[in-house]
Amino acid sequence: xxxxxxxxxxxxxxxxxxxxxxxxxxxxxxxxxxxxxxxxxxxxxxxxxxxxxxxxxxxxxxxxxxxxxxxxxxxxxxxxxxxxxxxxxxxxxxxxxxxxxxxxxxxxxxxxxxxxxxxxxxxxxxxxxxxxxxxxxxxxxxxxxxxxxxxxxxxxxxxxxxxxxxxxxxxxxxxxxxxxxxxxxxxxxxxxxxxxxxxxxxxxxxxxxxxxxxxxxxxxxxxxxxxxxxxxxxxxxxxxxxxxxxxxxxxxxxxxxxxxxxxxxxxxxxxxxxxxxxxxxxxxxxxxxxxxxxxxxxxxxxxxxxxxxxxxxxxxxxxxxxxxxxxxxxxxxxxx
Amino acid sequence: xxxxxxxxxxxxxxxxxxxxxxxxxxxxxxxxxxxxxxxxxxxxxxxxxxxxxxxxxxxxxxxxxxxxxxxxxxxxxxxxxxxxxxxxxxxxxxxxxxxxxxxxxxxxxxxxxxxxxxxxxxxxxxxxxxxxxxxxxxxxxxxxxxxxxxxxxxxxxxxxxxxxxxxxxxxxxxxxxxxxxxxxxxxxxxxxxxxxxxxxxxxxxxxxxxxxxxxxxxxxxxxxxxxxxxxxxxxxxxxxxxxxxxxxxxxxxxxxxxxxxxxxxxxxxxxxxxxxxxxxxxxxxxxxxxxxxxxxxxxxxxxxxxxxxxxxxxxxxxxxxxxxxxxxxx
Numbered sequence: 001x002x003x004x005x006x007x008x009x010x011x012x013x014x015x016x017x018x019x020x021x022x023x024x025x026x027x028x029x030x031x032x033x034x035x036x037x038x039x040x041x042x043x044x045x046x047x048x049x050x051x052x053x054x055x056x057x058x059x060x061x062x063x064x065x066x067x068x069x070x071x072x073x074x075x076x077x078x079x080x081x082x083x084x085x086x087x088x089x090x091x092x093x094x095x096x097x098x099x100x101x102x103x104x105x106x107x108x109x110x111x112x113x114x115x116x117x118x119x120x121x122x123x124x125x126x127x128x129x130x131x132x133x134x135x136x137x138x139x140x141x142x143x144x145x146x147x148x149x150x151x152x153x154x155x156x157x158x159x160x161x162x163x164x165x166x167x168x169x170x171x172x173x174x175x176x177x178x179x180x181x182x183x184x185x186x187x188x189x190x191x192x193x194x195x196x197x198x199x200x201x202x203x204x205x206x207x208x209x210x211x212x213x214x215x216x217x218x219x220x221x222x223x224x225x226x227x228x229x230x231x232x233x234x235x236x237x238x239x240x241x242x243x244x245x246x247x248x249x250x251x252x253x254x255x256x257x258x259x260x261x262x263x264x265x266x267x268x269x270x271x272x273x274x275x276x277x278x279x280x281x282x283x284x285x286x287x288x289x290x291x292x293x294x295x296x297x298x299x300x301x302x303x304x305x306x307x308x309x310x311x312x313x314x315x316x317x318x319x320x321x322x323x324x325x326x327x328x329x330x331x332x333x334x335x336x
Numbered sequence: 337x338x339x340x341x342x343x344x345x346x347x348x349x350x351x352x353x354x355x356x357x358x359x360x361x362x363x364x365x366x367x368x369x370x371x372x373x374x375x376x377x378x379x380x381x382x383x384x385x386x387x388x389x390x391x392x393x394x395x396x397x398x399x400x401x402x403x404x405x406x407x408x409x410x411x412x413x414x415x416x417x418x419x420x421x422x423x424x425x426x427x428x429x430x431x432x433x434x435x436x437x438x439x440x441x442x443x444x445x446x447x448x449x450x451x452x453x454x455x456x457x458x459x460x461x462x463x464x465x466x467x468x469x470x471x472x473x474x475x476x477x478x479x480x481x482x483x484x485x486x487x488x489x490x491x492x493x494x495x496x497x498x499x500x501x502x503x504x505x506x507x508x509x510x511x512x513x514x515x516x517x518x519x520x521x522x523x524x525x526x527x528x529x530x531x532x533x534x535x536x537x538x539x540x541x542x543x544x545x546x547x548x549x550x551x552x553x554x555x556x557x558x559x560x561x562x563x564x565x566x567x568x569x570x571x572x573x574x575x576x577x578x579x580x581x582x583x584x585x586x587x588x589x590x591x592x593x594x595x596x597x598x599x600x601x602x603x604x605x606x607x608x609x610x611x612x613x614x615x616x617x618x619x620x621x622x623x624x625x626x627x628x629x630x631x632x633x634x635x636x637x638x639x640x641x642x643x644x645x646x647x648x649x650x651x652x653x654x655x656x657x658x659x660x661x662x663x664x665x666x
Binding site (some may be wrong): 008012015016019020022023027028030031032162165167168169170172173177180184261279282293294299305306309312313315316317320 | 343384486489492493494495497498500501502503505506507510511586588593594597598620624627631634635638641642645647648649
C-alpha cells in the first residue's frame, strides 16, 4: 500500500519536472540578451558558429521551417516529419533530460557539462545544509522541550522569544547583521576566499547557523506545542504513577510522541534550507549551487539555469513526498 | 392562550437573549484583543501605514534629490561624531546620508510605502485566486477538481524564489516591468505561488462544509449554487483564509527585500516626484556595499524589515489563536 503510494508519487514527479522545465524555459527565453553577450560585441561569424555548435540557432519551441523544407524536398514519412518538427531547443533539452544529460554550460563555452558543474558545486551546498539542519535540530528540539517542561518560566520565555524572532526575521537580514557584527566586534571575517571552502572548515559555521536559524525557531515552536499537548495525556500520568524516573518519562513517553510532528516537518524544513541556501550563499559568498544559479541568470547560461532549477525542484518535490510518507508511517491513524 | 405566548416570550428573553448573540467576527475580535503582542503588532502596522501615506510630511528631505554640497557624502548618523565636519552626525540628517548625499531617513520613510504595498496587494491577489480555484475545485468536484489540484501540485513543486528571480529577470525590461518603477511586475511575481496554499485550504474546507446539513437545507429551499457558495460556504472558509493571508504578507515583504537586494526588484529612479522611489530591500543592497563607511545605511533598513515582519507574525499568531482556538501553535 505504502509502496504503491510512493511509486505513484514518484511517477507523478515526471509531469512536475516537465512542467517546471517548460515554465523555466519559457521565462528564460523572455529575458533579453543571450549567453554570448560580452562588453565588446562578438563578431557575427563567431556568434553564428557558437550558436550552431550549441543548437541555439534552432527555433525555441517547434521547428516549422524544417518541416516545410523537408516537405518541399519530398519527404512524406510522418515519423521523420515529426522528428523535424520537434528539432527545436526545447525538445532537444527534454530529450537530453531523458538521457540525464543537462547539456553543456554556455558560460564555460561548452568545456564543462552542467551536471559536472552541479556535481562539483553540490558538495559545498551539501555541507552548509547539514550544518544548518544539525544546528536546527540540536538547538531547536531541546529548547522546545525545556520550554514545555518549565512552562511559563524564564527558560520558556527566552525560548519563545528566540523562536519568534527566528521565525519572523528573514535569514538574509540576520545574515547581513551577523556579518557586520562578527567583523566589527570580533574582527572575524565571515566572508571567506573561495579556496577556504574545501573540506570541512570553520567557514561553514556562520552561514550554516544563519541558514538554520529559521528552521530552528520553527522546530522550537513545534516541539514546545506538541510537548505541551503530550504532557497532559493519561499515559504520561500512568508512567509517573508506576514510578518511572522523570528522565524516562520525558524521553520514553513524552518525546517519542511529541517528535512525530517534528519528524514530519523535517522534510519541508530541509527543503526550505536547500532553497533558502542560495540567498545565504550569495551573502556569504559561498561557492555553492545557489550562487551558481544567480551567476548563471546574469550570464544567461541557459542550460545552467535549467539544471539548477530542476535540481531545486526535485528537492522540493522529494521533501513533499517525505512529509506524506512520514505521516502514514509514524501515525497509523492517517492513511496515505 | 395569550398567557402562554407571553410566557414563551419571557422565556425567549430570559434564556436566549440574555447574552446578545456573538458572531464569528465579534468572537474572534474578543479573543484577538486579549493578545497583547498581536495588538502591538497591529498598532505598529497601523503606525507604518500612516507614515507611508504621510511620507511627504514626515520625511525631512526629498528621498531622491542629492545635495552633496550641503549634505555631504556618507554623513554619519546624528549621534556619531566624526572629525570631518562634512561627515559628522547632524540632526538635520538623522540617519546620515548615502553615497550621493541623499537623506537615509527620508528614504527609509518612503521605503515603508513599497513594503506595505508589496505585502498587501499580492496578498489580495493570491487570496482571490486561491479562493476562486479552491471553491471551484471543492464545489464542482470530479474531473474539474482533479485537474485543478494537479495544476496546484505542479505550482507547489516550483522552488518559489527561483521562479521569482527568473520572472523578474525575464520581464524587467519589458513594458510591464517599467510600470510604477517595476512594482506592477513585483505584484504579479509575488502572486504567482502563494495562492496554492490558499487554494488547497479552501478546497479542504469546502469539501467538509459541503456535506453539512445547513447546505443541504439551503439547497432544499431552492437556493441556487451561487447563493449557496456565497452565503453558506464562503463565510465558513474565511477564518482559516484570514490566518493564512496574515502570513502571506510578511512572506511577500521578505521576497521583495530579497529580490531588491539581488538588484532585480524595484527599479532605481531619479524622478524627484516618484511615489515609490526606493524600497528597504534596495536600501539594504546599497547599504551592504557601503556599510564600512556609513553603517546606518545598512542597519536602518535591516531593522525596518525585521520589525515589520515581526509585527506581521504577531498579528498572524493572534489571528490564528482568535479564529482557531483549538489549534494553537502550529
